[in-house]
Amino acid sequence: MSLPPLDTITGCLLIGTWASSLLYMFEIIQIVYYFQNFEQDDWKFKALVTVASLVDTLSTVGDYICVYLYTITHAGDAEYLGNEHWPILLYLFTTAVLAVLVQAFLVFRYWRFTRNTLIALFLCFGIIVSFSGVFTGSLFTILYTSLADRPKFKIPAALWLVSEVAVNAGIASVLLWEFRKARGILTETRSVLDRLIAVTIQSGAAAATLAGAGLISYYINPQSNVSVAWLYPLGRVYVITLLSNLNVRKSAKSLFTAGTSSGPWTTGSGREPPKSTRWATDDSCAIHVHPTIHTSVQLVSDLDPRHDRPPVSLLSSFRSGADSSPEEIEMRANYLSNKQSTLFSE
Known part of the structure; x- marks a missing residue:
């Protein structure tokens, strides 16, 4: 029995394992980065990263074993080279799980x-169809091991x-x-949204x-x-996709802030209220944007110092959001303590 063309068999x-190895190295860097910087994440997301990493490691090792068996252990064995073996099944199973x-x-x-249940269900249906295709292909691989039977798949x-x-x-x-709709509304968070888009x-x-x-x-x-x-390399790409979406939150810790919060301001001072844009780093989905405006308005009246009364504080808070995005705008203020205020000291 003559050998099959080795260029297209082994x-x-x-070459596929070379590309896969390069991506796996980048994946390891992303995994270390995640666990070092996001210790506060919910255990469910940590478990997701851990399981995905272990499954992908198993898949990568299986790929190496497959190449070793083809090129070293059974080199020149025409019968072995003309059939599919268990590492291919392992690859199909692990790739399906990662997907x-x-x-x-x-x-x-x-x-x-978005809370768009209809589109989410449609995408879930596509995931189920994809997994069904892999499962069926795995059964065919068990039943038909020869490469000559590949057209049946x-x-x-x-x-x-x-x-x-x-x-x-x-x-x-x-x-x-x-993301693009949110980017058009939230000018303060465009840099983070641009990262998510990329x-x-x-x-x-x-x-x-x-x-x-x-x-x-x-x-x-x-x-x-x-x-x-x-x-x-498809399994490595999936895990890198997961980690990239989680690790993009790192930039949120150093988001720029506009304005300052030092010292009170009054309605007649001409100073603008301090503003800050906050990225919800506690949200492991990394998509909730909260632009926040902190407002503290004080009206100082002519009071008798002997009464030792505090200044009158007008405090208001409200929430508003766009129809198609989850952004929140909150206006908050904190009451000033009587002991901390020196406006009415005798």
Whole structure:
């Protein structure tokens, strides 16, 4: 039995692991950064990052084992090279799990941002369809191990990869739409929203591109591993997408502030009320923006010092929001203590 073309059987897998390794190094950096800077996050999000990291590590190790078996252990074994083996199944399973975890997180983030249940359910349906395609493809891989039987996988492969492209592009599109609407309203938080927009475009485009390239290469030559090489880094891209969306909050800790809060101001002083823009770093979804205006208005009346009465404080607070964004504008003030005020000291 003659050897199959090694360039499209083992060579492409080797190149796929090279690209996957580079992304995995970046993923490790992002993981360390997350746990060092966001210790206050809810345990659910820490568990999500931990599980995704472990699953992706298992997937990466499985890819290395697959290449080693093909190129070293069974080098020159035509029968082995002409079939699929358990590392491919491991790759399919782990990639499907990572896709569900990260895409579900992004859909939840979109729903929390907009409360648009209809679109969120539609995206969830796409996630279920994608997972069904992977599950069916895994069953076919168990039943038909020969590379010559790869053309039989066309329906589950198309179901998986087309739905992957659709879900990734759909999530990126709806998030971009909402972020751009919020950006047009919240001028003080445009820098943070610009970061979120950039992360959304990069991550969504990367995942959709890999899935699309894998689908096209599969239909061009289903009996080769070129499509697998394109899809090897997909799991790393999903985890990096998750971490990038969480780590973008770091910039919020040093958000610029306009105005100062030192000293009281009066209605006749001509000074503007202090303003600050606050990014809710306690929100692990990293999408809630709270522009805040702190106002303290004091009216000083002609009082008899002997009465030792405090100044009259007019305090008001209200909340308002745009129809299509969750931003809040709050006006707050704190009562001045009698002991701290020297306006009426004798």
